[in-house]
Amino acid sequence: MADDDTVKKHAICFACAQQCGHIAVVRSGEVVRLMGDRQHPRTAGFICPKGAQAPQLHNSPDRLHYPLKRRGARGAGEWERISWDQALDEISAKILALAETHGPETIAHSFGTIRSSDCAIGTRFMNLLGSPNAVAQDKICVGPTALGEFLTYGFGPSLPALEAGITECFVLWGSRPMQSARPSWRSKEAALAGDTRLLVIDSARTEEARRADLWLQPRPGTDAALGMAFLNAIIDAGRIDADFIARETVGYAELTERASEYSPERVSAVTGVPADDIRKAAYMMSGSGPTAFMAGNGLCQAGVTAVQHGRILACLIAITGNLNRRGGNFLAGPPRDILANGEWMATDALPPAQRAKALGADRFASIGQHDRLDELVGRAWYGKRGVAHWLSSAHEPTLWEAILVRDPYPVRALIVQGHNPVGGSPDTARVREALLSDKLELLVAHDLFLNATSALADYVLPAAHWMEKPYFSMGGASLAWSGDYVEANYAVIAPQFEHRSDYDFFRDLGWRCGQREHWPERAEEFFGQALAPAGMSFDQVAAHHGPLSGAAARHPDHAGPPAPSATAYGTLSGKVELRSGLLEEWGQDSLPYFRRPHIFERAAAYPLILVTGGRQIEGFHQSAQQTDAFRRKNPHPFVSLHPDLAGDLGVDEGQWVTIETPVGHVRQMVRFDDRHQRDVVHADRWWYPEGEATPEDSFGVLATSINVCTSNDPGDVDPIMGSWLMRGLPCRIAR
Template sequence: MDQNSREVKTHCSYMDHGGCGIICTVENGRIVKVKGDPDGWLNQGYICPKGLASPHRLNHPGRLRHPLRRVGARGEGHWERISWDEALGEISERLDEIRRREGARAVAFGLGMPKGLDHFAQIRLANTFGSPNLVASQDVCHAPREITGVHTCGFYPVVDFKEPSELVVLWASGVSTTNEEGAICSQLYKQLEDGTRLMVIDPYRSRLAERAELWLPLRPGSDAALALGMINVIIAEKLFDAEFVDQHVHGFAELAAQAADYPPEKVAAITWLEPEQIRQAARLYATAKPAALAWGNPIEHTNQAFHAARGLVCLMALTGNLDVAGGNVQPLEPKIAGLGPYVRADLVPDKRKEMLSAAHGVIPRFMTIPPAFLRRAILEGEPYPVKALFSLGTNPLMVWADSRLTKRALESLEFFACAELFLTPSAALADVVLPAAASLEFDDIGHYGIGHGYILARPRVVAPPEECRPPLQICCDLGRRLAGEELWPVDYHALLDMVLEPSGIGWQEFMAMGHLEGPHKYRKCEAKGFRTPTGKVELRLSTAEKFGLPPLPAWEGFAEDTSEEFPLVLTGRKNKAALHSSYRWVEELKKHDPEPITELHPADAVRLGINDGDRVRLSTRQGSIEQVARLNQRVRPGVVFAEHGWWFPEEDDPLGGWERSNFNLLTSAAKLGKEFGTPNLAAIPCRVEKVE
């Protein structure tokens, strides 16, 4: 190695949920190379295209490098440079004025997907300000699985890729593409090499599906029905774990009666599968010991997210695959700060009653605000008006359902400020924009609060540009002005120390360790039962009537069905080189897929007169966009996969051409799942036409 070079070990982050150990080569203060760390605790050397390209965010010429104040109308693209003191002063003065006039709940705080401690620092900022309204993406990501698990079995059932399984089920889980929430695909590949069997449930025939013993290309959005069909077979054929059911399950008879209404023949018509495929899947999952079910984010993309998650937890319980090594487990956290004290939940004791969601009857313990409810509060004053928003690392114009509704809401705010790396379409509508430091430019802790039983050290590799501040530091700076110096430190490193304090180690020692893991304990239920009111896994929720929840998983039909005008089923799809709408300005990522792609089966394309590479118009009852057709045998016939998060920062448009190919111009927030306020981002009837 050149004597002017040095290597720094850290963990990848902000390009996904993170978790991969990486080694960065630094020359003259710049990262010139990134590679996977062979000693990486989760990835063992694996790295994805996003991780390889991550340094290219740091030195991009279009990156935000100083605070901006809007000049002229929102969205016109006219800005003036201001100092940090001016920016922080204006944000704090405007938010405080609204708090004094309307109350703290009239100010909302926003987040994108959880990436690091910034997520919890922003929650702390909202709580110390006094606002119960922290708006985030949990309505369509993580919470339906986590909170449903908590109500059903007392914990979030995490797939265990660390211990060997006889069978792994990938249910809507693109683990080789997204490495969701620390479930790194290299761990699964190692198991497959060692003989673990594989079942894939997904309308897209991935390369992992090709390796599977069984692939079920179900209709998007029919997950709850398939789960009930499999439960029907498992109970009818007495394939359930009788000992576990007898000792640890509540409501078996009620679930059996419910599942009797979902024989494979009925479910096959809903899911576009064959009855024998459903029977085969049920038998394979029920007889493999242990079996791990990796349930992916797409099951949370319809208003039936609660029923889908309930059905899958019931499957885990019926087969005795809960709380066992190689199944779905309850990881124990290491000795770290609890979430409640860390975010100062005590400062908003009436949050459950005061938050916007309270008026909509969401499920208890779901404590972030679905975007649909924020927009109603802004545009309709329901259940009370929200006048201001401060957001951190999120692009709602592109990622929330019904983008036109989002634009109206953002434009209607009395005050909107955000912190970003780049002037995104959403940031272009703000009053004040703060330039954030990127990951690899500040110290951080990963996986805190996600429920996986470990945290990861993310030491900084290089310094940020002079006026770019870490998101954690931005929260500290605003917190000291808005909530008081006694509640916020001067230096954000104190927020890292707060997490580590119960462990008895400091940041420097944690960096050297790399990760901190909780103890591995299985079958805890044998001694303590489950943390539910009955002490058992609740196939029938004992709290259903109290909380206004459906007591049993059910199939309630599609929010919209296909028709002669809209005969195909549309769903979204991620690729390895993209993270929602993030980093569309990074050429090294964009070169993998330079244009937004719509994938459809060749048989559908022939019928529609569409060739590979044609520009096509996708239309739903909500609107139309244009993308480029790619014919792909891996797509299930009758299904269309379109990429989401597309905007075009290279265009001479302050909003980055947000209307041309934006998937969320096709989605609606009119029908929401009651439990989580979840809109339909999948299973949408659509039409595809060649653009002449």
């Protein structure tokens, strides 16, 4: 191959949410190699196995290349290749007929965790269609802790701002950035190499825990109790910022009374953390110098207390005076001029009467009464609306009931995009039953691969890989939580075969459903519409190497400091609410608390504790598992057992065992691991492809996927947001 046939291009990897800068080596329209971009100002040459293996994933022989239409029964594996035009004509005709006959709310859309710039763009299509039932993964991702901060500060998540020589303590809580966020971790190492002390709170002895000045190892599922004990110890010792509390907060007296119920001695019995260590940690995070806090998504998957983790974290940051403090945590807010998340998603197109029909709105206030939160947040942040729209998606477990028992009303059509709910959602058998049901008249899957969900669809459509799409991010792609910040890049290569991006799929579907004026021809034009209020274009941002931030990401008329209103808080009182007025308005407990999920009422026969979902740097959700790098390390679904526990059970490494909770049971292969406590069992989150597809058990999911064992029982889910229980379940192991 001639040398002049090879070119190098800047690329922003979207194999996970870190979005690292890379250099792509492209030969004859094919990416033959990805390398870290040493000149990228944010990631400075870092590349992980997911990025390095992206060309292999893109070129996988298992990729879907052409639209398929089901022949025969769902799940039978009988397909007919058709054109995109035929698929879209038939899908749009069915959607329009169902919407006209039964109402647009009977159409639902479910999509996976952020994986590209146009992820979640189907929400725009749904709002324009008149359906409130766009279903995201916010309930088990960063959403609960972010919502807890929104309820306290009027924005979230707060961002840690470590500074060498400034930050006194860094609290890393339930997070493994060395595996899941290496660029973020590397940016903090300069502070940790100096005088900043590291406090790690994690049920596993992670690499971060090995480096910590103090490591607390609570029993999984008890972090909220531990956090309440921190509040107790800090308040009891008077290690508070009294001036900040008096000036900026409401509800301190009530918080003090609530925290008094959680003495370190009482909480020690619940968490397994010695009372003296609880006090040591409380004192570390409440010193005279700044403390920065960083919490992980594991706290978001604790079910009934998921939002409470965010509330507790926000209260700790506030009473210690570390909010908007140099070296502590800060609220970046949304971009001042670039469109907010909800504006992107055309939330104003959805009538309030339709919004009120969102699945879960009758049970979970953050869904049904989200407009109230949105209104308050807008008061503080430039009058913008839709800032927190990403936290108000419909409730996925309720979706399956709407299909099967038509409660609260029937859902008759579902579009699944970049998501595998049969593998990744709780109560797996129920999910699969819903997707196989004749009551679901249309099931469409748009994905890179056939999987346990797409194999059941009526239409399977080939998705574009991130290298085949333009890149655009306002901080967390469309989530826009990093203040005045934007980055863009052109697609590395053109879409191959008949792959289509999320944007192009919904553009073409939208054009057929009467939405032509709302969908520009090219995604770059759409991204440009978001930039227009800031006086910028997509081409202008893409021409810049790395992100634009601060004044460079605002309109020239706003080159100065942000408006004074941005320093207020988007809450009912306009202050930091340690006692949440909005929660009280919603009929919820206005103060943070700890409570065990109801599943523990059935725990007598289940002496062990199950955790799921620990991140590996080689994999991020469903896609990377298709690469050789991941498969070499994980040839089977593994359950990690402490060697002492395995000895007591009489099981050996490499042996298959049954994992059982009160919800269900699966089998995985034993791997010894002493990083967890002796009675803690860690099971792989999921593993694709689990096995050979059969009509009875698509891809072997029912036999091996740990989500057969996780819970969405009403007594186990968060009452504010509906987050289901994935960590800290009672379990047992059998040979």
